[in-house]
Amino acid sequence: MFLKPKIVFSWLVLLLSFASLFLSSWILLPAPNMFLLTLAVGAPEVSPWLLLLNFFSLSLAFFYIRRRKLQRLACIFSLIGLLICAWVLVNIPQTQMQMAKAMKQGLGANYLEQIPAQVTVKMQRHPFDLVNSFRGIALAKTRHQKDIVFASPAGVPLKMEVYQPSEVGKYPAVVVIYGGAWQYGNPHANSEFNQYIAHQGYTVFAIAYRHAPKYRFPVQLDDVRTALNFIRKHAAEYEADPERMVLLGRSAGAHLAMLAAYQPDAPPIRGVVSYYGPVNLTEGYKTPPNPDPINTRAVLKAFLGGSLEELPNQYEIASPINYLTHPLPPTLLIYGSRDHLVEARFGRQMYERLHNSGNTAVFLEIPWAEHAFDAVFNGVSNQLALYYTERFLAWALFKQ
Incomplete structure (x- = not known):
C-alpha cells in the first residue's frame, strides 16, 4: 500500500x-x-x-x-x-559598536585620521554587509607565487606563498602563519584572505613551519624566525618593505606570531594580529575547555614533548604572555566568545596584561563565534574581523 x-x-x-x-x-x-x-x-x-x-x-x-x-x-x-x-x-550592530569603541580605546580616538585616504578607499565600507553574506566578498586580481623554498632545516623544505598587488611597487609586508594545533596545515590556507589583503596594498608572505609531534617546540618558532630573516634579506625581490612588517596568525599560528614578535631580539615588527591564539599554555593545560573537542592536553603534550608536570619550564617559555617585560609591537587580539579550543578569556587576559604593561593592544570579542570562525570568508564573524583587521594593518603600516 x-x-x-x-x-x-x-x-x-x-x-x-x-x-x-x-x-x-x-x-x-x-x-x-x-x-x-x-x-x-x-x-x-x-x-x-x-x-x-x-x-x-x-x-x-x-x-x-x-x-x-x-x-x-x-x-x-x-x-x-x-x-x-x-x-x-x-546582535551584529551592538557587537560592531563595541568593536569600534575598543579600536578607538586601543589605538586612539583619531586613529582612522592617521590612515592615508588612498589606503582607506580600498577597504570594506561597512563592518557587515548582508549582501556579501550571499554573494561573497569581492576579490580583485593580484599576483601569486607558490612553492618558494626559504629554508631546508634537517632536509625538510619549508615553503612560502607570496601574494602581491597587481601593480609593481614597494609595499608593507604582512607575514601570515597558519593554524592547525602545530600539527598540520600549509601556507595555502586562507588564500582568499591573503589575496584580499594583498589587493589592499601589501605584500603577503604565507609561511610554513615544521609540525609536531615529530618536531617539537621551539622548532616551530625557529622556523618562523628563519622565514622573517629570509623575507628581510629578499624583501626587494618581492617588492616588500622590511621596515614595515606585521605578523598575523591564526590559532597555533597566532601563538607563533606573538612569540616571534615578542622576542627581545626580534626584527622590527610594526604590529601583531592574533586570531584566537593561545597565550598562556600553562593555564591552558591546567584548565582545558569544557567540552574539549580537540583534547587540549594531548595537543600541548605533542607540541612541547610532555605534560605540564614533566616540563613546567617549557610551558612557561612557550607562553607569549610571559614576554611582556619590554616594549612590544601593537597587538590586535580577536576571539570568539564560544571558542572551545582557545577560550576568549585568554585573549582578554593577554589584552589586560599588555595594557597594564604600557603596550598598545586591542581586544575584540565576537559573541557567537567559535574557533576558526574566519574559515567562512564571507561569514558574519569574518566580515567584522576583516573590517577591523584591515584598519589595524593600515594604522600600523601606513599611519602618518
Missing part, C-alpha cells in the same frame, strides 16, 4: 524543518568532538542562509501541511531555528 503524495510531502517538510533546526542549533550548542565542531564553527557564519532555510520550511509547513500535528511540530522546529539565527543578526 502506497502513501498518498500529500502525506509524503508533509513528512518531507517536517524533515526539512527538523534539519533546519538541527543545523541552526549549533549556533548555540558546544561541539563535543572535532566532527561536530565543523557545524559549530560554520553555523553562526552562515546564519543568514540558515535564516532563509528556516523561513522557507516554516512557509511550507504553514501553507502545505494539512495534518495539524505534523504542521504544528514543523512550525515549532522552524520558529525555533528562526529565533536562533535571528539572535546572531540582531
